[in-house]
Amino acid sequence: MSYIEAFLLALIQGLTEFLPISSSAHLILPSAVLGWEDQGLAFDVAVHVGTLAAVVIYFRKEVVSLLNAFFASIFKGERSKESRLAWMIVLATIPACIFGLLMKDIIELYLRSAWVIAATTILFGLLLWYVDKNASLIHDEYQATWKKSLFIGVAQALAMIPGTSRSGATITAALHLGFTREAAARFSFLMSIPIIMLAGGYLGLKLVTSGEPVHIGFLLTGIVTSFFAAYLCIHLFLKLISRMGMTPFVIYRLLLGFGLIAFLSFS
Template identity: 75%
Template sequence: MSHFEAFMLALIQGLTEFLPISSSAHLILPSQVFGWQDQGLAFDVAVHVGTLAAVVMYFRSEVVSLLSAWLASIFKGHRCREASLAWMIVLATIPACVFGFFMADIVELYLRSAWVIAITTIVFGLLLWWVDRRASQTRDEYDANAKRSLFIGLAQAAAMIPGTSRSGATMTAALYLGFTREAAARFSFLMSIPIILLAGTYLGTKLVESSAPIDFGGLGIGLAVSFISAYACIHVFLKLVTRIGMLPFVIYRLVLGFGLIALLLSQQ
């Protein structure tokens, strides 16, 4: 992988990880259009670290507050809304862990195809549009209870299907439950921290066990570019989502999905 390819793939990963437009759909395009090779395990670890660092850095005050309250609730029995939110994030992470443990191989073998990505990009884009139009938007992230958190967690688990979009699925579920657009985005971004950490740890373990050569220059590019682009993406999205809504992302998903279908049909 050239350093230009590393730059572009890290940029794509950073920009699409937190937008409701599916990072997997975008990462398949370079290989389909330009014939680029798979970026490799080490690069996957690097961009996971970059995007994780970006969301933790952006929400650093919230992360410190939530983590402190969560630990205080465990060791001192303190109860407050930050501790409750932290527990709801933990609860919302469980379905994806269970689904990943039992279904990861099936997803890898049977669902990582361009056709699946194209179809799910369209279907879940339309679902996001339908929910966003009807959302009551009366709750914030602190209104998350066990039932709502598990529902959003199930949506995150379903997003293991390529093309669904983790952030898109969780925001859709939160909007359906009456969260405001900003609260849905914030809860989705905070939920991403444990799941990206777990995914990065899993990939890191596989990397340690492998004997593949490592291009440290490419890794440095991937880490830096994914961090900067993800941080900027989170900032801009939270500033704009209340005003513009989800429709621009729905339109983009439809264009992307049908574009992928057209590309695949042209290659047959």
């Protein structure tokens, strides 16, 4: 891997991690379409660190408030809308953990292909369009119940299938349940914190036990580039989502999906 490839892959990760267009699809595609080598475990850890830092720093006030309320609910028995939201985020994380443990090997063996990415990109793009057009848009994230949180959590679990998009699946589920676009995005982004931490920790453990060599330059490139790209992406997405809705992302997904099918068919 060259520095240019490292920069572009980290840029792709940062820009697509929080947009409903699938970061995993965009990271798999360079190897499938351009013949790039796999970026390796160390680089995967690096971009996870970068995107995690971006979302935590962007939502730092909310994260501190939710953590304080969460521990206050445990040790002091205090109840608040912040503690409730914190528990709902924890609950929403559980399905992905279970699904990941049970299905990780199957996904790695059979579903990380360009054809699967093309199909899921189109299918879930159309689902996002339908749900967004018919959403009631009346609830904020603090109105999440345990049933709604589990439903969004199951959507997050299904997003482990490449091309689905974690943020796309969770935002689609939240819109279906009546969340506003901004609330759906915020809940999705806050949900990403524990799941990115778990994924990064798992990859980090694999890296330590694998003995894979670490290139510090590529690592720093991945962390810094993915951080700034993800931070900017979160900021702009939250600013513009109420005005532009999900249609631009649906169009992009359809173009990407059908373009990939055409490439695979004629290559």
